[in-house]
Amino acid sequence: MTELPEGAKPRVAPIPDAESEAFWSGTLAGKLLVQECSVCGQRQLYGRSLCTNCHSASLSWIEASGRGTIYSRTIIRQNPSRSFKHLIPFVVALIDLDDGPRMMSNVVGTPAEDVHIGDRVRVTFEPVSDAAALPMFELDT
Amino acid sequence: MAVIAGVATTDYPHHPELTELGVHAIAADRALADAGISWDEVDGYASAGFFPMHAVQLCEYFGLKPSYLDETNTGGSSFEVLVEHAAHVVDRGHAEVVLITYGSVQLSQMGRRLGTGGSGPPPVGPAAADAVWGNTLVGNYALAAARHQHDYGTTSEQLAEIAVTMRDHASRLVADPLHMLDCCVISDGGAACVVTSNERARDLRKAPAHILGAAHALTHHLNISQMPDINLTAAAQSGPLALKRAGVSLADVDVLQLYDSFTITVLLTLEDLGFCAKGEGGAFVEGGRLRWDGPLPTNTDGGGLSSCHPGMRGMFLIVEAVRQLRGEGTARQVAGAEIALVHGTGGMLSTGATLILGSHAP
16 A cells, blocks of 8 residues: 555545455455356356346356456546545556456556557556455556 | 326526425426416325435425325436336326426535546445446446447547537546536436326316337446446337337437436437437437437437536426427427437436327327
8 A cells, every 4th residue: 555645545445245255355365256157157246146147046256367358448537536536547447357257447557548448458456455455457468 | 198297397507595305396386387287186296316215205395195106216217217107007097196306406515526526335235346446427428438439430529519519529538538518517406297197188278298108227237347238228128118119110209308417328329219320329410410400309408418417317308308299499499399209317327218208199
């Protein structure tokens, strides 16, 4: 956790619950987990108590490769939140993971204007609390 | 067959002297007066708000004890859904006069959390999936717009044409590719309508708008990461179904009232309703096609982009559609408007509800 500019607040940390605790515990260990249905094989995020495809309750968490492709992206240039204002401009993206589901995240480490739809990305983790690290992405060059 | 017998708005866009409940009251009283129906005849009530038992609170505030109550909330499309439900209830004879109201003073009460930014919901439960990345309300729609541009070559100029052809197209970027003028205004405002039976409407002071068909659908809740196809909205489901129920085709539609939270919302809705093929929305809106005197008059009251957007704008779409069908559109009246299509969009492109209204009974 890096030092913050004056007036800025830390990033928003997720609050794990019964269905997301495994996912966020994984991030602390540097693992990106996705939920897999043992009946139909569908992989999904966020964690649920049933499969959205076949509605089976037989689900387990598996480790994803952490690689994916940017499906869409925007550059946030206005956000009044003290947790984010100092980060502007920054990229919010939808990432299609090679291992299945789509997730929202940030793409970091590259100037925002240089991040494009279709770019390959890989996961990197930023600790935000004792309970979670945020799975962010870097360009996979 | 149920009809809309009365409609009204408050004197938006700013009500610093009113509470939210007071805005509802003014809209309600004016809609009943417009219909020529007294408060005593109201036996059904519906409204959507952000807190549970919202409609119950309004009944207490109004002094109403209706036998039919609805507070279904699908976000910005709520009021199209409430009209659909009310029409079913009136058609079954379970209520005779359903009052539906909306009110908001979000501009007067605006705090830091509102506006084009906003920090979103608490990062717990499903909401955590999209809530921890600093994304904004505009950002969600920007993700849809960016993918549409990527897949179909849609340009920012084409989106700006939706905003208003005369506007300066060079407003600053808020969340790429959406500029400030791609976003709706923020205002106060209230609006209401009265749904009753065609029989009851026969001796009222104004011609009613007939509810010819209605349908609604959803694709996801508020996490845009959960939208199966970010460029395919619920309108693709609700639009054709509402048209089928009404027994009319797109070619019959004289005037459109489409929820315009952002320009991309209108573009996607036009495609999904079937006015043009997927990906052709950008070219479709060029050349002033949506102008009030153009071939497909859309949002003749200025819409949420230019008129008012108090948070959930769906009722204003209904009011303007009824006014057009009655010939009350004043300077922006669409000549010979007999069929109106109203489409509300709620959440983050999450829900859609379509109403087909007509100046004549089917």
